[in-house]
Amino acid sequence: MEIVESAPDVLETQLAARLAQLRAEYGWSLDQLARQTGVSRSTLSRLERAEISPTASLLGKLCTAYGRTMSRLLAEVEEAPSPVVRAADQPVWHDEASGFVRRSVSPPHAGLRGEVIEGTLRPGADVPYDAPPVSGLEQHIWVLDGAVEITVNGQVHELAAGDCLRFRLWGGSRFRNLGEQAARYAILVVAP
Template sequence: MRDDDPVDARLATRLAELRAERGWSLDDLAERTGVSRSTLSRAERAEISPTAATLNRLCHVYGRTMSRLLGEVEAAAPAPLLRAADQPVWEDRASGFVRRSVSPPHPGLRGELVEGRLTPGADIAYDRPPVPGLEQHIWLLEGRVEITAEDAGYLLEAGDCLRLRVWGATRFRCPGPGDARYVLAVVLP
């Protein structure tokens, strides 16, 4: 098990719990997600940190947003005020994506804010939303990002905001030359 990142260790435990709660084997989960049994097993043992795309597939079968899943691995329930230093950060090193939960989800609320950062060349494709019909508002603060949602392409530059309801595949790509930093407002349907 990786001891260098406690969030990865807690995430691994929670992923294993979610699968066990449903009575699914690793083979069952692999069939439902399209993720290899080996990758799922290694993620549940914290030998690897799942990529953003893999985590998205897991969130889809478990009916959670990524923020909600990551919020579940935090030690305490979210407080009304969350200082910047205490906001949970998760990184997909393989794709160059850093995700900060600015306002972690709360069971009684439908919205959440996320800060995303993509390094130049980062390209993340999600084959499905974690929750069908998820409403997203993407406000680009810095850089440029190309977003594809269900065959429509958008190039966002600093200050632009894209609003959409996600039913199918999406893709986020940072063409550079610098990082892209954005605020993602997520609203459950």
């Protein structure tokens, strides 16, 4: 399923407005964006009006179309972070449909190329991304708790607590929790 219906919060409303703004900046109609992403025109329209909440997969498709990481897109709708990002101030985004929770530990910041994300996948969670948001994006994924199966550029990697996977992303990716407990990991992203 690509959508989650709920009352939008402030971040979702700002995200919807930013997505509509990006489409206008690119000069694309809803039909053109639908062809570009494989997402229906009606879903895109409802998303831009904040009538639905995007899933991680849906945001991944839009980020790919716009050449942005998910963190960069979310940072564009949030306040600029201070040099110190307190735990209570770290933006957290929930994708209830896929079982994915994303905490932006060190959000994108002007003049910095790296960021740190904490991901949590509930048991059975499966989050596929068709393509990278930015080709050649460097990532380092350090598993903190549990185990996670990560497919990168067609290669499957099974990681346990303490393991680290590092790569440049050129193709699709997939994050799956095949275990019986939540999997928690840190992602260090370095923009090309």
